[in-house]
Amino acid sequence: MDWTVFSDIVKTIAGVAGIVGLFMAYLSYRRSVKTRRADWLGSLHEKFFETDRYAWIRRVLDYRQEPDYSALAQAVKEQKHHPLADEFYRYLNFFELLASLRKLRQISDEEIIVLFDYDLRMIAEQQFIVDALRPQGFERLADLLRTGPFLLRK
Numbered sequence: 001m002d003w004t005v006f007s008d009i010v011k012t013i014a015g016v017a018g019i020v021g022l023f024m025a026y027l028s029y030r031r032s033v034k035t036r037r038a039d040w041l042g043s044l045h046e047k048f049f050e051t052d053r054y055a056w057i058r059r060v061l062d063y064r065q066e067p068d069y070s071a072l073a074q075a076v077k078e079q080k081h082h083p084l085a086d087e088f089y090r091y092l093n094f095f096e097l098l099a100s101l102r103k104l105r106q107i108s109d110e111e112i113i114v115l116f117d118y119d120l121r122m123i124a125e126q127q128f129i130v131d132a133l134r135p136q137g138f139e140r141l142a143d144l145l146r147t148g149p150f151l152l153r154k
């Protein structure tokens with residue numbers, strides 16, 4: 001038996017096994033990253049929709065229920081303290097975080113659309129909110145509303 005031929009066969013098999021192993025490791029890594037990303041997006045969804053954290057402000061903005069809606073609009077326009085305005089700014093901070101993650105390319109436009117399109121549209125449709133964003137330090141959210149692809153969809 002020629003040991004050089006045997007050695008070449010073993011080296012070839014080892015090389016192929018190494019390449020296949022690398023490919024399998026890459027696939028496993030990608031699957032793990034996708035799973036963690038899905039968990040993270042699920043966590044964002046849960047924090048926003050499945051807790052009562054933003055329920056009051058979402059109801060006021062969605063249904064424009066009075067007298068809360070007028071009180072909120074006035075407090076925001078006049079930059080006056082109001083308990084509802086405090087909740088409102090916490091609500092906007094959540095979207096400023098999303099806009100910051102978008103700028104850092106940590107969340108895609110598609111992910112934002114799938115999870116938060118309705119709420120972003122609700123914000124963008126209310127002029128007193130849009131007018132307050134930049135003066136109140138929500139520049140990234142203002143940019144998201146101005147450039148976000150969700151505004152193009154009807």
